[in-house]
Amino acid sequence: MDSTPHRHSSVEEHRSVEEHRSVEAHRSAVKDLLKPLASSGRTERLPLLEALGRALASDVHAPLDLPPFANSQMDGFAIRTADLPPGGAELRVAAPVPAGAGASILEPGTAVPIMTGAMMPAGADAVVPIERAVPDSFPVPGADALVRLPATVAGTFVRIAGSDVAAGQLALSAGTHLGPGQLGLLAGLGMAEVEVHSPVTVLLITTGDEVVEPGLPLDPGKIYDANGTLLAASMRQAGLQVTRTGIATDDPRELQALLRKHSHGMDLIVSTGGVSKGAYEVVRQAMEDRDVEFLHVAMQPGGPQGIGTFDGVPFLGFPGNPVSCLVSFEMFLRPALTSLLGAPATRPLVKARLADPLTSPEGKHQVRRGTFLADGTVRLEGGPSSHLVHALAHSNALVHIPEGTAALAEGAEVEVWIL
Amino acid sequence: MDSTPHRHSSVEEHRSVEEHRSVEAHRSAVKDLLKPLASSGRTERLPLLEALGRALASDVHAPLDLPPFANSQMDGFAIRTADLPPGGAELRVAAPVPAGAGASILEPGTAVPIMTGAMMPAGADAVVPIERAVPDSFPVPGADALVRLPATVAGTFVRIAGSDVAAGQLALSAGTHLGPGQLGLLAGLGMAEVEVHSPVTVLLITTGDEVVEPGLPLDPGKIYDANGTLLAASMRQAGLQVTRTGIATDDPRELQALLRKHSHGMDLIVSTGGVSKGAYEVVRQAMEDRDVEFLHVAMQPGGPQGIGTFDGVPFLGFPGNPVSCLVSFEMFLRPALTSLLGAPATRPLVKARLADPLTSPEGKHQVRRGTFLADGTVRLEGGPSSHLVHALAHSNALVHIPEGTAALAEGAEVEVWIL
Numbered sequence: 035m036d037s038t039p040h041r042h043s044s045v046e047e048h049r050s051v052e053e054h055r056s057v058e059a060h061r062s063a064v065k066d067l068l069k070p071l072a073s074s075g076r077t078e079r080l081p082l083l084e085a086l087g088r089a090l091a092s093d094v095h096a097p098l099d100l101p102p103f104a105n106s107q108m109d110g111f112a113i114r115t116a117d118l119p120p121g122g123a124e125l126r127v128a129a130p131v132p133a134g135a136g137a138s139i140l141e142p143g144t145a146v147p148i149m150t151g152a153m154m155p156a157g158a159d160a161v162v163p164i165e166r167a168v169p170d171s172f173p174v175p176g177a178d179a180l181v182r183l184p185a186t187v188a189g190t191f192v193r194i195a196g197s198d199v200a201a202g203q204l205a206l207s208a209g210t211h212l213g214p215g216q217l218g219l220l221a222g223l224g225m226a227e228v229e230v231h232s233p234v235t236v237l238l239i240t241t242g243d244e245v246v247e248p249g250l251p252l253d254p255g256k257i258y259d260a261n262g263t264l265l266a267a268s269m270r271q272a273g274l275q276v277t278r279t280g281i282a283t284d285d286p287r288e289l290q291a292l293l294r295k296h297s298h299g300m301d302l303i304v305s306t307g308g309v310s311k312g313a314y315e316v317v318r319q320a321m322e323d324r325d326v327e328f329l330h331v332a333m334q335p336g337g338p339q340g341i342g343t344f345d346g347v348p349f350l351g352f353p354g355n356p357v358s359c360l361v362s363f364e365m366f367l368r369p370a371l372t373s374l375l376g377a378p379a380t381r382p383l384v385k386a387r388l389a390d391p392l393t394s395p396e397g398k399h400q401v402r403r404g405t406f407l408a409d410g411t412v413r414l415e416g417g418p419s420s421h422l423v424h425a426l427a428h429s430n431a432l433v434h435i436p437e438g439t440a441a442l443a444e445g446a447e448v449e450v451w452i453l
Numbered sequence: 454m455d456s457t458p459h460r461h462s463s464v465e466e467h468r469s470v471e472e473h474r475s476v477e478a479h480r481s482a483v484k485d486l487l488k489p490l491a492s493s494g495r496t497e498r499l500p501l502l503e504a505l506g507r508a509l510a511s512d513v514h515a516p517l518d519l520p521p522f523a524n525s526q527m528d529g530f531a532i533r534t535a536d537l538p539p540g541g542a543e544l545r546v547a548a549p550v551p552a553g554a555g556a557s558i559l560e561p562g563t564a565v566p567i568m569t570g571a572m573m574p575a576g577a578d579a580v581v582p583i584e585r586a587v588p589d590s591f592p593v594p595g596a597d598a599l600v601r602l603p604a605t606v607a608g609t610f611v612r613i614a615g616s617d618v619a620a621g622q623l624a625l626s627a628g629t630h631l632g633p634g635q636l637g638l639l640a641g642l643g644m645a646e647v648e649v650h651s652p653v654t655v656l657l658i659t660t661g662d663e664v665v666e667p668g669l670p671l672d673p674g675k676i677y678d679a680n681g682t683l684l685a686a687s688m689r690q691a692g693l694q695v696t697r698t699g700i701a702t703d704d705p706r707e708l709q710a711l712l713r714k715h716s717h718g719m720d721l722i723v724s725t726g727g728v729s730k731g732a733y734e735v736v737r738q739a740m741e742d743r744d745v746e747f748l749h750v751a752m753q754p755g756g757p758q759g760i761g762t763f764d765g766v767p768f769l770g771f772p773g774n775p776v777s778c779l780v781s782f783e784m785f786l787r788p789a790l791t792s793l794l795g796a797p798a799t800r801p802l803v804k805a806r807l808a809d810p811l812t813s814p815e816g817k818h819q820v821r822r823g824t825f826l827a828d829g830t831v832r833l834e835g836g837p838s839s840h841l842v843h844a845l846a847h848s849n850a851l852v853h854i855p856e857g858t859a860a861l862a863e864g865a866e867v868e869v870w871i872l
Contacts, residue, residue, distance in 0.1 A: 070763030082667070082682050089529060092768045109836065122642060135663075136674040149733060149772065151663060151840075164730075176526050191737035198835070199843035206846060213872065214690060218775050219846035222676070226668030244554075244570060248501070249645030255555040255572045257521055257641070264502050264637030270505060271633060311528065311583075314568060342546055354570065371586050381848075382871045384803045408802050415618070419526065421570075424519060424618035427625060430801075442588065452801045452871065453632065 053329040055397045057365060063341055064368040069349045070372040071301055074117040076232040077293075082217045087273050088230035089209055089376030096205040096223055099196035104154040111145035111156035111167060115188045125152040127173050131155060139191040145181050149171050154192060163190035177361075199223075209376030224426075231375050232418070233275040237300045238265055239292060241282040241316050242354060247311045258296035260423050261306040268363050269304075271377035272371065284308070286319035294319070298345045304367070307354030314404040317351045326351070330420060332437060334398045335420030336361040336381040355420035361401045364432060364451070381451040386412040386433075391444045394435040404450065412450050429453070462635070474816045475856070477724060483790040486767045490720055496652040497686050501636045502624040505584040505648035506692050508630050508795030515624040518615035523573040526610040530564035530586060530600060531577035534607045541603040546592050549727065549778040550574060566591050573827055575610060580610035581766060618642075630797030649680035650794050652694040656719045656766075657684055657735055660735050661773060662703040679842050680725040680777040685809065687782050688723075691797035705738035706862040712739070718767045725788070727772030736770045745770070751856060753817045754839030755780040780820045783851060797842045799868040803819040805831040807854075810863045811839075822848035823869065831869050848872070 055063070077091035106112060119124060130147035131138050140146055140157035148154070148161060162183045164170055173179035199205050205223060208217055212230065220228055240262040248258050250385055259281055269276045279296050282289045282305075289305075297303050307315035309328055317340060325341030326349055335358040342350025352362040364381070372380055389411045394400040403426050404412040412433055416425025432451045437441065442448065476484070491638060494511035498804045509531050518797060521718055549566035559565050559576035567573070567580060583589055583603045592598035619622050624642060632651065639647055655842055659681040667677050676699055688695045698715050701724075708724075716722050727736035728747055736759060745761030746770055752778040759770025771781040783800070791799055810829045813819040822845050823831040831852055835844025851870045854861065861867065 079546070083685055083689065086686050096843075098671070101840060102671065103674065107840075136672065142776035150729070151661075193838070193840060198841050205843060213781065214683050214686035215842070215848060215872070217686045218779070220665045220680045221682035222666075222679030222775065222842045224669075224677045225669060226665050226666075241572075246643075247645075248640045248643050250643075252643060253555065254520065255522065256645045257570070260637045260641030263640035264633050267501055267505050267636045270502065302858045304561070310569070356641065359632065360637070382801060382803075382825065384801075385829055406801065410804055419612070421520060421526075421612060422617050423634070423638045423641045424515075424624060426634045427635060449654045453634070 037260070038311050049210065055329055057331060057333050060329075060339060060341075061369060064350065065373055067341060067343075067350075068302065068370050068374055071234060071371075072433075075401070077229050077376050078232050079227050081227055082220055082225070085212050085228050085230050086214070086217060088212050088233075089230050090206055090212060091229040092208045092386070093204055094202050094206045094220065094223075094225075096199045096203050096229070097386075098102045098224060099201045100198040100222055101193050101195055101446040103195050105151050105152060105193050106148045106161045107150065107193050108161050108163040109149050110161045111183060112140060112148040112155050112161055113145050113183060114140060114142055114157055115160050115185065117143055118183055118185045120185050122181050122182060124182045124190065125242060127177075127179040127181050129156050130172070130175055138346070145183060159188045159192070160186045162186055163191060167379050171314040211377045211379045215330060219382045223346075231377070233273055234279065234371060235248070235275045235299070235300045236269055236279045237293075237296050237306045238262065238269070238276050239282050239289070239303070241284070241289060241305060243284040243314075245281050247281060247309075261354070261359045263354075265304065265306065265357050265359050265363060268368075272368055274371075274408075281314065284314050284316045286316050286322075289316055289320040293344055300347050303344055303347050304352060306352045306359050307350040309340045309353055321349070321351070324349075332398045333361070333365065334364065334395055334400045334418060336401070337398070339366075353420070356423045357403070357426055359419040360426065361420075362386045363431070364453075365401065381432075381453065384450050384452060385447055386410055386450045388444055388446050388448055389413040389443055391442060392435065393441045394439050396438060396440040399437050402433040402435065404433045405429055406430045406431040406450055406452055412448065455751055467572050472746070474748055475752050475863065476750060476752050479748075479758060479786050480788060481761075482793060483769065483785045485794055486762075487721065487759060487789050490653060490790075491843075496648050498646050500646055501639055501644070503633050504647050504649045505601045505636060506631065506796060507652075507792075509625055509649040510650050511629050512623055512629045512642075513639065515618045515620050515622050517643060518620045519617040520614055520642055521610050523613050523621065524570050525573060525580045526569065526612050527568045527580050528568050529566075529580045529582040529583040529610065530566050531567040531574050531580055532574055532602060532605065533559060533560060533561060534579050534605050536562055537602055537604045539604050541601060542602045543599050546600050547597040547861050549591070549594055564602060578607045578611070579605045581605055601682060624754070629799045630796045630799075645841055650796070652692055653696045653720045654686055654696065655788060656712075656720070656722045657688070657695050657697045657714050658708070658722070658724045660701040660702055660703070660708060660724060662733075664700050664726075666700060680773070680778045681835050683775050683842075684725065684771075684778050684782060685721065687779065687787075691787055692797070693790075701735065703733050703743075705735050708735055708739040716763060719766050722763055722766050723771060724759070724767045724768075725771045728759045728770040728772055735813050738766070740770070743768075751817045752780070752784065753814055753819045753837060754818070755784065755820070758785075772839070774843055775842045776822070776839040779845065780839075780851070783872075784820065791825070798871075800872065801855045803869050803871060804866050805829055805859055805869045807852075807865045807867055808832040808859060811854065812860045813858050815857060815859040818853040818856050820846075821852040822855065823850045823852045824848055824867055825850040825871055831867065838843075
């Protein structure tokens, strides 16, 4: 059943047999269902680049200082500040220290040419940039040269060892999502590999006699399966390892057979469709004697949801419309995984002003699709209806209208998740 | 050379031989350099899921209506509104239309049980949800039953054919970045494959005698190569196909040999380090007789940049510090690719309030690293210095302080790119 708002008092009685849940309560139930994933300890050691998008399995403490040694922040002259009185002084130019060379020693009264990143000579306590030297260029190495330098405060243009991160310090904590910056840090710490959570495996089943695989001919009354691609792409983007069966028909025994055949060893089963209160609800029928609950979340779209286990494998039953599927994934499954495992990354939450007025069912959390614009506004794409996949494809954000709100004016502030 | 601000008037003369450029001018130069990629027409046809993160090579017009036929938005009864006077009426229940069944016909004076998504029978012009029916459940199929239904406005709970997108309409335009929503739409339109731009190939070379591959022992004065991993991960995340040579030493002939060996057939070469005005600038030296320009962008960090071609292959020389590399990629290369090819996706731009005061070199566009928080503020991570890779790893955003700004107070509004 679609989650369009009902206006009749009999709705409440009609549904009283089924649990009603807030979005938060269902998110927490999904997290509880998947909790074993966090404690399973299934991890793997990967070369850094292969770990992109994964989450750290354990804390990483810095095995060394960063920077590893005091070094120059500029191309210039390493000096001893005591050699430069208030008016500056002329110093003899010593042999240069290129980047990558080992330790050297500054003789008092000399200036050592030094490149950015090169190790500070012992005895030097500051760097004068080449632009502040007279002449403002380096002499030919070996030449007997003098350079005039201004007075300088100790520590100037010196990067202290361990000032970015000190050896032994917590560099990244378990559960950190590994993007380019995090992997760059691990590389800088000298690590070639990293221990990450193994990917969560999902069996994805779309259902419905009316649903046809894209690429095949379409008979009257049939529709192409958008859900399978939409969810498989969402899951892959989130780092899940997805296995798809073909589309299941409305025969519950066939669906059960498919599940028994493919669910072994999976971390999770996700189905689409067949979870509401119509006459042909194949997922409900197939799960009749299983530990699966069907309930209604106070959310539009995506209200009807199934949750439980099938042969011991965690199971989530999403509704049958594409937008409901996406919203179910983004509202429940994705945040549960982030909170348990650290990946995928959280969707950025921003506050935006509505470019259009809207209405919302007061008793539900409405999730609209929109385009978040550079001026801080969000434009709604399509209406609230859950079949509008073209409107979805022109959106870059989910717009949240919390329970208890019946209408919002143009310009009202809303919370937006950027997809 | 590091891009730390200089305070001495001699800086200007010292640099007068080299071009100074604004961020916008250099971004536009990078785009011009890569323009041949957009017109090369190198595309490939991929199954939908494989096209995740790619950009559409050409416009897609809808080959069919979505929805393909008028269908019910609810589980309920399809009716002819003319049969329901203001007070409602009792109608005979006809045979049901399940989802996926072909065309049927509504006999005047009857109510046809219909499931969400099922094709509207010819002659029906609205749906009454089951909750508004008396009794509010479907009779056993075949039973001779009556149902009492309220008066209803024509069109209620009917999804019109083509109301999401009409056959022939532009569904997605060339250059659209393909995420889950876009791929879901293509699937819903019955497409199993899609034509996308082929990935851009990049040869990535990190340079420096002081730079050591992670995992190897570290001698005094050496540092681990963070740049290679940081940039390769950024490029991979952006959909580029990266080839890495090993780390090049400071011998220009060696670097030239590496480039000649590996650059053939590449779309782009990116190097790190060796582009500023120090005494040992290997990239400058290796490019001496090539069509490569070295210049200074009014940006901190990431000021020194190289741009040109090597044996006809577009070349970008990024500076040697990790943060400068990331900032160069995000400010120049990534947006140039997005603007030419449609992928990678644009970084979300949001306005945020500074959690900390800051200073910035007035003549430069400063890019700081920060954590964008749910309350709409951004906390700076580390100082402006470009070697702070630990601070970078704790950031999720780039904070822009435009040219002409010397200081900002806590609470000041800034533009932020979410990484």
